[in-house]
Amino acid sequence: WAGGALKRIVPHITLLFTPPSRLNVLTMSSSMQSSKSALAKASKAPPANVMAAYGVCMTAALAVFHFVAEGEFSAILTMSVIMQCLAVVLLLLQSHSSGSAAGISARALGLEALALVCRLSSTLWLNGYLPVDASGDHVFQAVDICTLVLVFGLLYQVLVVQRSTYQEADDSLPVVPVALACFVLATLLHADMNDRPLFDALWMAGLFLGIVAVLPQLWLISRTTGRVEALTSHYIAVMAVSRLLSGTFMWHARFDLTCQPWVDGFNHASWAILGAHLVHLLLLADFAYYYVKCVVQQGLPSLAQVDIGCLV
Numbered sequence: 001w002a003g004g005a006l007k008r009i010v011p012h013i014t015l016l017f018t019p020p021s022r023l024n025v026l027t028m029s030s031s032m033q034s035s036k037s038a039l040a041k042a043s044k045a046p047p048a049n050v051m052a053a054y055g056v057c058m059t060a061a062l063a064v065f066h067f068v069a070e071g072e073f074s075a076i077l078t079m080s081v082i083m084q085c086l087a088v089v090l091l092l093l094q095s096h097s098s099g100s101a102a103g104i105s106a107r108a109l110g111l112e113a114l115a116l117v118c119r120l121s122s123t124l125w126l127n128g129y130l131p132v133d134a135s136g137d138h139v140f141q142a143v144d145i146c147t148l149v150l151v152f153g154l155l156y157q158v159l160v161v162q163r164s165t166y167q168e169a170d171d172s173l174p175v176v177p178v179a180l181a182c183f184v185l186a187t188l189l190h191a192d193m194n195d196r197p198l199f200d201a202l203w204m205a206g207l208f209l210g211i212v213a214v215l216p217q218l219w220l221i222s223r224t225t226g227r228v229e230a231l232t233s234h235y236i237a238v239m240a241v242s243r244l245l246s247g248t249f250m251w252h253a254r255f256d257l258t259c260q261p262w263v264d265g266f267n268h269a270s271w272a273i274l275g276a277h278l279v280h281l282l283l284l285a286d287f288a289y290y291y292v293k294c295v296v297q298q299g300l301p302s303l304a305q306v307d308i309g310c311l312v
Helices: 002-016 020-044 048-068 075-098 106-123 139-161 176-189 197-212 214-223 230-252 268-283 285-298
Strands: 227-229 305-307
Touching (some): 075 139, 075 230, 106 214, 176 197, 176 268, 197 214, 214 230, 214 268
Antiparallel strands (some): 227 305
């Protein structure tokens, strides 16, 4: 009993004879460790504005599906454009939060803007490629217009406001030949859902341009040691989700897509549309592997960098 009591008393006696300076050091060390722990926990949590962006867009998508489209399957096409809008919002948040255009491809944004213009040239006044539910009356077009405005705003940020941080030398993928190839293929492969060849071709060109718009962004990542800001990675991942949703709709609607076939019995337009969606997902397969790996290992990334090692 005496030995146990002595062991309990000795630490208190030692503390009494510890110099004040030593006590201050111990207290400061403990405080610093607590602060580091708190900062580490805080750094793992996504910023409030990012969570707000996800929350608003997810709520909007669910509201459109339940209250506007009344649960119709075709509303999945409207949800795909809402996801596309969310992707651009996340990239805009990256630009504003970092105060830098580093890691953002202006060429990719240019292709995205051109894709939206081509799509809107059809969907603003023709019904061939719109959801058949009520969300195709106004909501679908309104979201696309909103996305286009955001893309133009982001281009202004990158090319004017934050020009000094824009990695112009690395954002060097030739996009003019790519865009021309999209227009040529669209002219050859378009459907006839609008029964107006020019606007059918423009819609198809918009699809192809949206697919290849990710190439300049991936090129920029590969030219900058394969490291990408987390919100830029969110942008690419959410854009892939958008394409997955629209691809799902197109797969279910493949027998409703019509064209003037080159070969009797072969609907080249439906296969071109489905093939374009597949190409987009294949382009992002390597990125998706490292993105999911990072999310699993580190949680939902906030503003830290994600290492897309295979792109180096």
